[in-house]
Amino acid sequence: MSDTLLGLEYLDTSFYIIFYTIIFVFGICIGSFLNVVICRLPKGESLIKNSSHCVSCGEKIKSYDLIPLFSWIFLRGRCRSCKAKISARYPAVELLNALIYIITFMVMDFNVKSIILCIFFSVLIVIGFIDFDTLEIDLRLLAAITILAVLSAIFTDSLTILQRIAGGLLISVPFFLIGEISAEIIQKNTGERIRGIELGDTLLMASSGLLIGNKAIVISAFFGIITAAIGGLIQKKLNGESKFAFGPYLSIGLFIGTLWGNQLVDWWLNMFI
Numbered sequence: 001m002s003d004t005l006l007g008l009e010y011l012d013t014s015f016y017i018i019f020y021t022i023i024f025v026f027g028i029c030i031g032s033f034l035n036v037v038i039c040r041l042p043k044g045e046s047l048i049k050n051s052s053h054c055v056s057c058g059e060k061i062k063s064y065d066l067i068p069l070f071s072w073i074f075l076r077g078r079c080r081s082c083k084a085k086i087s088a089r090y091p092a093v094e095l096l097n098a099l100i101y102i103i104t105f106m107v108m109d110f111n112v113k114s115i116i117l118c119i120f121f122s123v124l125i126v127i128g129f130i131d132f133d134t135l136e137i138d139l140r141l142l143a144a145i146t147i148l149a150v151l152s153a154i155f156t157d158s159l160t161i162l163q164r165i166a167g168g169l170l171i172s173v174p175f176f177l178i179g180e181i182s183a184e185i186i187q188k189n190t191g192e193r194i195r196g197i198e199l200g201d202t203l204l205m206a207s208s209g210l211l212i213g214n215k216a217i218v219i220s221a222f223f224g225i226i227t228a229a230i231g232g233l234i235q236k237k238l239n240g241e242s243k244f245a246f247g248p249y250l251s252i253g254l255f256i257g258t259l260w261g262n263q264l265v266d267w268w269l270n271m272f273i
């Protein structure tokens with residue numbers, strides 16, 4: 001028996017439409033909170049106190065202009081009082097979070113595991129954007145993923161403890177070694193000690209591996225590295241900067257690896273048997 005809470009296969013289309021509409025609305029609301037976290041966490045500001053202000057004119061944003069996604073569309077991406085442009089990133093994060101929730105429930109069905117993974121993906125969105133902005137991964141966000149791994153181990157039975165431990169080590173150990181070796185080489189050549197792979201990225205793969213297990217973490221690293229290679233080249237072309245955040249790409253890889261990693265590994269292994 002699966003750990004499905006509702007026998008979704010017995011329910012009709014109208015149920016699905018209502019179900020996914022609720023998930024969408026819930027997803028953009030959580031996405032709106034993620035925007036607050038992305039803005040305030042790196043500055044050490046409170047996540048719950050203080051209302052939102054326009055970054056240009058400082059005017060307090062009215063409650064009816066705080067409807068996720070739709071307010072930005074109605075105001076055509078401009079502040080109501082000073083008409084300054086509001087970054088398209090805000091609605092993009094809200095929409096991204098909602099779409100990720102819908103995809104997760106479609107792929108994983110409605111169960112405890114899907115709920116834990118939705119929270120995981122929301123944390124990854126925050127990690128990806130903060131790393132993009134600041135080149136740092138906040139340890140509190142990695143702690144949150146570790147807590148999700150513990151909850152997952154208690155409330156779901158999809159992975160054994162051994163698979164989780166292997167998941168935690170399989171990518172993080174090579175990442176750590178590459179980081180150490182690259183730092184040695186760079187120090188010899190330039191005198192500066194810069195790691196090729198930062199400790200934050202290493203710990204991201206360690207904590208995520210505990211949550212998603214050995215197969216999914218390998219696929220995640222594979223897609224993370226490929227997207228980073230492409231993204232890094234594009235970023236270098238655009239701004240000539242060779243140092244870029246690895247976290248956003250690892251987050252993309254983790255999304256793919258978590259939802260489809262196990263099937264991809266099984267499919268790959270079956271080709272040789």
Ligand SMILES: [Zn+2]
Pocket residue numbers: 054055056057058059079080081082083084
């Ligand atoms: Zn304004």
